[in-house]
């Protein structure tokens with residue numbers, strides 16, 4: 001029953017491509033209210049797709065965009081897998097940088113080009129079509145119960161998903177969650193993600209005098225907010241690249257030896273490849289860890305933006321009345337965002353010199369996530385990848401944050417297998433987003449192997 005390669009019958013493949021193109025043509029940009037109807041139409045198309053597959057289908061309106069759910073008839077003797085995806089997409093600007101219409105898919109160079117091809121329409125549609133194929137070939141019977149939950153607000157932070165899950169908790173009880181919304185480290189390198197970093201953001205504003213001042217008349221008499229911002233930022237790290245906030249590392253779970261060993265084998269993540277990719281002479285960060293360990297398994301403090309004083313052409317001899325910066329922290333298990341934000345606030349207040357006032361505004365945050373890739377389900381995920389790609393999967397954590405994965409764990413108590421199909425050159429969120437058609441095929445095959453393995 002196992003599919004060991006990514007070849008598909010001609011008619012299955014042609015129908016899959018047609019469905020893919022139709023799905024891509026909906027301008028389902030969730031952040032822009034001008035596209036509200038397009039988002040709704042895209043959800044309605046998914047709804048019809050699920051119905052055509054014989055699934056029990058329901059579209060749930062939310063305060064924002066609808067959630068579309070399709071499920072097989074529940075058999076209490078079978079395990080249940082929830083497959084998550086999102087049908088909303090990012091805006092397309094800057095439009096002039098696209099080589100083709102973002103909403104009129106084009107196939108070229110073994111890839112399909114358009115907004116949402118990788119993030120996330122191509123990835124979740126592959127899983128849907130794989131399930132459809134399985135149903136067709138087995139008289140509507142699957143070895144596990146499947147619940148598809150496809151939302152329309154991931155690109156705006158999924159504001160309505162967690163309340164929705166809390167309200168309908170029992171209906172979404174499941175044994176494992178499968179998500180294809182992450183990446184493969186390289187072509188033909190099946191990748192199982194088992195961890196994500198969390199995030200915590202804040203913004204600081206430093207104020208001094210009641211107006212911008214002449215630096216000749218007043219320089220040397222008052223505090224300079226731009227210098228204070230620089231001082232506060234430089235206080236965040238010590239000379240070893242460690243975050244110098246008291247208590248910052250208290251709850252950090254150290255990397256395990258098998259992880260360090262595994263990560264040395266991941267293609268394209270060695271120092272030389274990374275330097276070439278990023279165009280830098282040196283990779284810097286926390287002492288005692290490799291670059292990959294720092295990104296996947298260690299917390300960081302970053303400055304995302306900084307402002308203050310004159311930015312125009314030439315010089316202007318002024319002491320700015322205020323200056324500011326936006327900071328974010330990437331977190332690893334078991335760090336708690338609210339604790340980190342409180343520690344960061346205390347640190348900044350303590351390091352703020354006299355002569356200014358410091359305002360700190362706390363921003364959004366999300367928990368980190370980690371599951372055991374060697375659990376029963378983790379092994380099933382690995383085996384499905386191995387069979388589909390005919391190659392040994394690598395096990396990675398991701399440096400980024402997908403808060404809904406932590407929400408699933410918190411509300412449903414269920415772990416997620418991150419079976420990413422994106423490649424580093426897919427240009428998600430950018431002009432000329434594309435998806436490798438080979439990976440679209442692999443996705444269709446992968447989900448069938450996954451259902452077998454999970455059963």
Ligand SMILES: [Zn+2]
Pocket residue numbers: 090119155428429
């Ligand atoms: Zn995205």
